[in-house]
Amino acid sequence: MANTAAWNAYAHQKAGRRPTNAAGAATWFNWTQYPDHGPGAEVLSLSATSVVLELGCGKGGNLAHLATLGHRAIGLDVSPPQLTAAAAQWGNLASMELRQAEAVAYLGETDEKFDAAFSVFGAAWFTDPEVLLPALHARLIPGGVFAFSQRPAIEGCYGCQASYINRCDDEDPLVVKRWDYEPEGWKALLARHGFTDITARVIAAPPGPRKVGTLLVQARA
Template sequence: MEAVAAAWERYAAGRAPRRTMNAVGATTWLNWTQYPDHGPSESLLGSVHGRRVLELGCGTGCNLAHLATLGADCVGIDIAPGQRAKAEARWGDLPGLTFRTAEATEFLAGHPDSFDVVLSIFGPVWFTDPAILLPLVRQSLSPGGVFAFSHRPARPDQEPRGALSEARAVSRWDYSARQWAALLSSARFTDITAEIIGPPAGECEGTLVVRAGR
């Protein structure tokens, strides 16, 4: 686990911080895709006002901060220790927002029925064995809760093989929308939608966006 945390810490160190304002002048916003100002809004989660929200792999907290401004009670976890410091430096004065350094499965195992919404944007859902992660996510959701995540789609010419070696320490689970839907159904999620969001003009790769309920 230390090697994985160190790999993500190195990755985070090379990432540029999110800009302070988006194309329409907002200072907080939620971005599901790898492209700025593109893709669905937070409405994918339903109303978050007064709801308990957990983000897996929150990074510097920019997506979660937006949900906090909408009245959600938010917790963000990230395995890279430096990300918590960056998140707290930028968003530490925002009420209803807490950041922790934690590995996703370990955190979820200790918080049954704790959250109304669990989300992961290019986060641990892509990098954790779903046979382990999905039951823990469902366990952590309250009845009627929502689970949503996004990541790049599996390449059409690549058979998903489970763990794919990356950066020596990090593994990735590449599955199609159909395969994710089947996995979520097997883990007893309901109301499952999984689709590829088309890219903006000039780009060729879409984004897989998945939503399910408990």
């Protein structure tokens, strides 16, 4: 399965979510790379009976929050260690479903329709949008929301880029591809693949030295 070794290595590096956030809540939604910062699940415009899909759910913190709100929450990830960690922490949530799958392959195989789909520094960043966006558009209900977040593009470095995931000190890092565009570039890509009501903005980082913001993109099928 594509990039599984790299994401397995990442799973062992990435710490799990804190037991509670600053407000004392056991589950919460966080689009940015900074704790207790930025908007929450309202970005997805969910109703009480929504079915929502996460592309690259990792250890499942955001997905679990949606499940606790009563939504049917389906999470995809290629990494078994990530899914094992998610199941260990959130396996008691009946409306949360975890599946080992690559995003485009899953979207091509399922016959389900989703009210919303999202990715937080996940598969939407590491999958060719020319392949992902049409596959995802076909599985969203009319008006369904797609939202994703990732680091903003470095000026002049657009399209397919290389990311490195370190292993131990005596092994070369593993390489994965990511796709970076400025906000206007994402708007054009989404519009070309049939999405409407598109917004793309950079959420400023919280105060502090040497911090970058978070790109947040939202659109409707």
